[in-house]
Amino acid sequence: DVVMTQSPLSLPVTLGQPASISCRSSRSVVFIDGKAYLSWFHQRPGQSPRRLIYEASERDSGVPDRFSGSGSGSDFTLKISRVEAEDVGVYYCMQGTHWPLTFGQGTRLEIK
């Protein structure tokens, strides 16, 4: 199975400041079509996950443009340009290239 490793696991951030989460896979998640099927999800307490980013860098409809995804191969990053209060929760990366689909351990973002 492809192991997804996120860092940091805990991320205290001051409102208005940037934040960055890393996600590394144990092998490349680039599919034969050349695309990296790497998604980022945000989960607030008591809610189901919401997808923010797909194919490593494509933002979902309705997702604020302060969220951006980048990376290729086995090294990916989610960035929030200016953290807002509604951004608290846990962020997960997920690879959809290899079976079984696998998730990172999660990064808990909190406001300092």
Place this chain on the structure above:
Amino acid sequence: EVQLVESGGGLVQPGGSLRLSCAASGFTFSRHWMSWLRQAPGKGPEWVAYIAKDGTPKYYLDSVEGRFVISRDNARDSLSLQMNSLRPDDTAVYYCARDPDGSSKVDHWGQGTPVIVSS
């Protein structure tokens, strides 16, 4: 608006069975691959099973292969997960989720239904 509503969760004894259902609306269900995922208390999500648009093929997490069966009824816009020989480590909130395009695998999730396996 895409809506996925799970039902059927509950408390079951080890070795028992449970059938989960997911009612889909707001999109053309028959055009999408679908998944079940789960999330144990305090843990990250875990993919469980995946089914093609017309019901074949199906893929399963190794630990549920032979115990769980994913199925769908495109006439009723419904997804199911039959869970047999349940174990305490199957305890989790179970979600159904849509694959938007056959490639990125998961976009919209339902609100989840809890399954507790305990004596």
